[in-house]
Amino acid sequence: MQNRPSGFGNPWLQLGLSVVCVFASELLLKRGASEVAAPDDAFSWTGINGLASPLVWWAIVLIIASFISWLYVLRYIPLSFAYPLSRVVDILVPLGCWIFLGELISTLRWCGIGLVVFGLALVAKPIAKMEERL
Amino acid sequence: MTFLAFLFILISLVTFVAAQLILKKAMEFSATHGMRNSYFVSRVAIGVVLMTVSFFLTLGLLQRFDLSYLYPFQGLSVIFITILAAVVLKEKLSARLAIGALLITAGIVLVSMS
Numbered sequence A: 001m002q003n004r005p006s007g008f009g010n011p012w013l014q015l016g017l018s019v020v021c022v023f024a025s026e027l028l029l030k031r032g033a034s035e036v037a038a039p040d041d042a043f044s045w046t047g048i049n050g051l052a053s054p055l056v057w058w059a060i061v062l063i064i065a066s067f068i069s070w071l072y073v074l075r076y077i078p079l080s081f082a083y084p085l086s087r088v089v090d091i092l093v094p095l096g097c098w099i100f101l102g103e104l105i106s107t108l109r110w111c112g113i114g115l116v117v118f119g120l121a122l123v124a125k126p127i128a129k130m131e132e133r134l
Numbered sequence B: 001m002t003f004l005a006f007l008f009i010l011i012s013l014v015t016f017v018a019a020q021l022i023l024k025k026a027m028e029f030s031a032t033h034g035m036r037n038s039y040f041v042s043r044v045a046i047g048v049v050l051m052t053v054s055f056f057l058t059l060g061l062l063q064r065f066d067l068s069y070l071y072p073f074q075g076l077s078v079i080f081i082t083i084l085a086a087v088v089l090k091e092k093l094s095a096r097l098a099i100g101a102l103l104i105t106a107g108i109v110l111v112s113m114s
Helices: A011-035 A042-046 A048-052 A054-076 A079-086 A089-099 A107-133 B003-033 B038-062 B067-088 B095-113
Strands: none
Touching: A011 A048, A011 A054, A011 A079, A011 A089, A011 B038, A011 B067, A042 A048, A042 B038, A048 A054, A048 B038, A054 A079, A079 A107, A089 A107, A089 B067, A107 B003, A107 B067, A107 B095, B003 B038, B003 B067, B038 B067, B067 B095
16 A cells, blocks of 8 residues: 555545446446336347446446546555445445435335345455455 | 346356456466467456346346345355355355355345345
8 A cells, every 4th residue: 555646546536436436337227227128028138228228328437437446446455455445335325226216115125235235344354355366 | 036037136146256257367367478368368358248248137137126126136246256265265164254144145035025
């Protein structure tokens, strides 16, 4: 973590940007997929019809941006430190579904989401270490 | 949830995790051997194809389910990595990992019932 650049190149800022890009891309993908949804059409399982929505293309741009930011972050911050922090997105996405997408989340689903988030927080560090060695 | 939907969720997650690991291997290889070799190019190509498959399957699933329903299933990727580490690295399952995996599994069961 030495010789850390400042300003826009600050890896902590880039980590934050990466998380925001992932969060926004998930919501845009859902909105875009819903716009062009054709659940009765078997071909739509492939998801290719989703490309008809501009929101999906914006999501793709954000996914690429998050990927570039993430690669940059890993040059300065070890995976076993950056990965657990990046999992804050697991809390942001369900909240975003509720606030921005207006999804009706039952108590049962909130409990399930809570258990998954807690479990992910618990294993984030050992999983990152395993990924480093795999 | 239908069997088909669950199958696509699993394929989408497995292809994503496999792509990540293959791309990581390719980048590690490029650090010592450069990028102008068939090993690097083929691994990157396989990684990109797998990521694309995962992306489109997710897009197909999002047309049918809430994001708040699908998103927690990503927790399963942790379980795939744990299994892979046990097989490839002969890694033993620590108490922390076991408890975490159980919590994630229980959470996903609750979400899938909702």
